[in-house]
Amino acid sequence: MQNTDLRSYVKKHPDNKMAWYLLGKEYLKEGQEAKANYCFQQAGEIYEAFERSKAPADIWMDYQDKLVEMSALKEKKKRIRKMWLTLLMFLLLAGLPPADAPGANQGVTDALASALDSGDDHQEVKPEANEKKGADASSVQQGSVFTAAAFGGENDGGGALAAAWAGAGKGVQTTAVLGMQTSDAWAIWQRDMPVKYIMQTNSKGKLTAQSYDAKQCNCEPPEVSAKIKRMALAWTARQETAAALSSAIVSYHKQHKTWPKSVTALAQPFPDNILGETSAEMSEMFPQLLAMHQSKAQAITTGDIGKGESQASQTPDTKKASFADTVGGQPFFAKPLEIVIDKNNHRLALISGSTILRMYEVGLGGERTPEGSYVITDKVVNPNGRSNGEFGSRGMQLSDTNYAIHGTNEPNSIGQDESLGCVRMRKDDVEELFALAPQGTPVRIGKNLLPALMSVPEAKERYTHKLVPKQSNPGKTYHWLN
Template sequence: MKNSQYLKQYVQMHPDNKMAWYLLGKEYKKNGQEGKANYCFNQAGGVYEAFEQSKVPSDMLREYEEELLRTAREREMRTSRIRRVLLLVSFLLLILMPAAAKAPGDGSMMTAVKPEGQTKTVPAAQSSLDQEKAGDSTADTLLFTAREADGAVSARGLAGLVGSGGGKVPSLTAVLGMQRSGKWLLWKERLPVAYTVEREENGRTTIQSYDSASCACKPPDAGALADRGAKWQRRQEQLATLWSALNSFRAAKGRLPESLGEMTGDFPGNWLAGTTPLMERAFTPLKAEAERKGEKAAQGAAADRNAPGGDSGAAPGDAPSAGNGGAEMPFLSQPLAILVDKQKHRLAVTSGGIIIRSYEVGLGGTRTPEGSFVITDKVVNPNGHDKGEFGSRGMQLSDTNYAIHGTNEPESVGKDESMGCIRMKRNDIEELFDLVPKGTKVQITEGGLLPGVTQGSENPFSLKAAGNQTNPRKQYHWLN
């Protein structure tokens, strides 16, 4: 069985090695695991047929297998040594740093979630969640983060998790797995739990994988963690919308809003389509963080101007840190943006390299312009009704006659039948309207940049509407 484990690791690293698949299948067959053996033989393709139908000396097969096993064992030993060194460095840093100091690591990748009453226990983290069930106020917070689901727990990633938390190592961190598609990571609804990292009082760190393919095990039920992870995702979307609105408001007016109400007024003051209780609580701490970032950017710009050959461009700020003043900072720390792929008939909402939503849209072929735009108007029921050619929502693109809007011809979505505007189905445009604030940047490209998959939600993002967002004083003449 040990040989099977090494060979499995080898084929995971070298999936195109047909001979390795064949040898792994032989190991499974020898151990009576016919189903797994047949799967491996199928992956081996022609190698299986060639070796099964010919008289190949057993010594030749044994020598090849021994070489593969030796390579796999050496790789595992190197990886184990690197992991031990990184863990040791992380633990030393945790021991030596002052209790009040911020721990190293990318704080924007992690957000604290307070215990929420009764919680179904998870075998891999029994002690931590038992404390929460009992309502123990001394229980450590449960942290969530999301990373690429690559089927393995990297030593570098583990060191970052152990070293995060603002000077206090969390007892349990759950890592949600995002799939990669080209250069994008996909933020899908209810991301699966990839693994957890639990730090015990004695300093011991336990890693529990929830991916049976990567751990060669039967992982515990992740139901309770997955439920809480889904709630964490919904919180992050609300925080991302508020964070983007703050940045868009400042870019347009040169200052931050005095209150949340300044961004949720009647048209044209509806930077946000509405609010949630979380957004109302988060406004003050997020505004403070935006002010801190602005001051840092201004200092960087001044330093650049004073430096030989410096220019007047603002220095980029760092991502919001976790636990700043007890505030929950957004995991999706890059401002929301819209990318339209004309070739794929897709509109995606992105934050940095993460796709949060992807919708099918109707376009106008060459009549749909390419380039960079900004959402300048967000209008409910354009031209006074929700069943006309512009549907129930419209978002104008800069100072043009083009817009992203609904349609009374839903069958045209996915085709090039508009006069240049971007058409969306009713449920999609209404979710997009709530998700992205006024001032959001829009990039329309010829295509080939987005995955050709729809990435919506069974529980659409929605806000409690605030203010009158109709505009009866204007008749819109978008090129529908």
């Protein structure tokens, strides 16, 4: 990238030390060492931290591009705003009496003139001290926050690393980036994802970055501490809980055209069992997730999506923020959960956006299994009245049809086309999916939709909480096409 862009940026944002560092690197490439050294001096601890780290030199290119992109966007907004303000001033002044006339509206004119001379609308986020992004420093008890990114193919985790660096500050001593494997355009989420990078801030505010990927850094990285591994495992589990709860809130709103008042509203007996399982931490997360969805919905109504996202990133009391352990202070999974079923390779995936949370092997019915889009309607525990019936211990009906995702008493049929059209799952798999996917979850069935892999946690790491009572339906005999 031309250093003219960065030079323009640092003039407007002289406190952004990362920008100074990147500009210095550009000057160094051009052989202008004196200018480069000046930039490195302005970068301060950012220069020291990065030069001593094991991170590859090109890992921050995404961040560098975003700096210039954000600056250009702000300039465009500023020009548009000035154009409208100028037009507004002209219209107002055209209808106002002379300034020396009795009752002249000098206040309006002064306000407009002040607005025309004002700077950017939003305060610049500084990479070295973004304490307000997500959670207050005091809300992170151990000073450790986490995020995850796709690594592999063309993905180097640059976006997540830039966000992690931007979130580093006095209140965040440790920021860990977990690595998701990739397959085609998918990122594969797992409970035990490896730590790829750790950024740390000492008591004096000095930053360091350490790569834990031997291939990427071409080094012999140190061992990740057992404490960080335990915290990372707990973090991934919490993000799955948040994904299920967040999707349930969306489903409730679609069904009732109003917002739920509590987790209890989502966890009623059949047929109002939007959630199949609940936990105490859901009640903790609920207020922030509800506020996030309400802000987004209001923004869609008013047409101001950007404002809605900005409001959604804030909580009334950051000291009680549920996602203070997450970079950005928001749940990792931003999009509601969906189910995708691939008839070619007998796979069922639970996804959020382009991230696969789970990938199960399933039994199908070949051409008898219909293709198309559905939603989960009935969610039933023991659809045959017992856990070992032909539909197993769980059943999820597809759009009030005779097709369903359910368990089976013929486990050898998994991976085969032996059903009359339904989707068969192993007992542990269907019970986990039942717990994760709320009523109202979209289901898409087709061919060549998913990679031929599996991503299922070990038994001790399965998603499991407290089963909602009375989810059977004794008043109905199901005749799904099994």
